[in-house]
Amino acid sequence: MHMARRTGRRPGNPDTRESILGAAREAFAERGFESASIRGIATSAGVDPALVHHYFGTKEQLFKACMNFPIDPAEVLPQVLSGGPDEVGERLVRFFLRIWDSPAGAAGVALMRSAVSNDWTARLLREFVTTQMIRHVLPSLTTIDQADAPLRASLVATQMAGLAMVRYVLKLEPLASAPHEVVVAAIGPNVQRYVTGDLGAAAAAAQRE
Known part of the structure; x- marks a missing residue:
């Protein structure tokens, strides 16, 4: 009797994966996304760099797994921003609500709660927003002065x-x-002003820096 041959990637050892994730979180929080390296993370986790790539792929994919x-x-x-800048405020707020009110939003709520009380998590979240969100937003805002x-x-x-x-942590x-639609109508215009409106002296100060 021949046993069926298993195909596909073998499941990773949970202890090894957690060791890599722990080392990666520490590296990203202390050194930032750009300065952290797969080799350094692997050394801290006590594994070969190839194993990090095997379990998580690229450094960016590893960072997303950490978060x-x-x-x-x-x-x-890019999909949310593809319609142009004129109604981006409403689109961003509507998309945000759809994600955070879905079952997947629980992970975001847990992350926000942790960031409030844990400086380590706050640094990770700040790095994530900078490198994974703002990085993808700025190229789409082509109609505004890129200096601000x-x-x-x-x-x-x-x-x-x-x-x-x-809305989700304090539940006020x-x-x-x-x-x-009530939230979109109330907050969307504020977000729109931040994207395309006149920021006055704040924008001028940002351009001088």
Whole structure:
């Protein structure tokens, strides 16, 4: 009697995977995404660099695995922004609500809670927003002065992070239970101003730096 031959990638050893993830989280939090290396992470985890690639693929994929974020920004943000900048505020808020109100949003809520009380997680989240989100947003904002684009992107981040905290972590009513279109109508114009509106002295100061 011949046993059926198994195909596909073998499941990774949970202990090995967790060791790699632990070393990667520490490296990304301490050195940032750009400065952290697969070789350094592998050394800290006590494994061969090839094993890190085997389990997680690229450094970017490893970073995303560390964060356990509910979406892959590289895939979804270009789609949200592809309609042009004129209504990007409403599109971003509507998309944000759809993801965070879905079952996948629980991972984002857990991450926000941890970032509030844990500086290590906060540094990871800041690095994730900078390298995985803002990086994909800025190239799409072609109609604005690129000198103040980083400021605009970070202002959008403050609005979205505030919405996440109040609606999903604090669950402050009536915002916590408000229908999507009510939230979009109220917050979308604020996000739109951050993207394309006049920022006044703040934008001028950003261009001088």
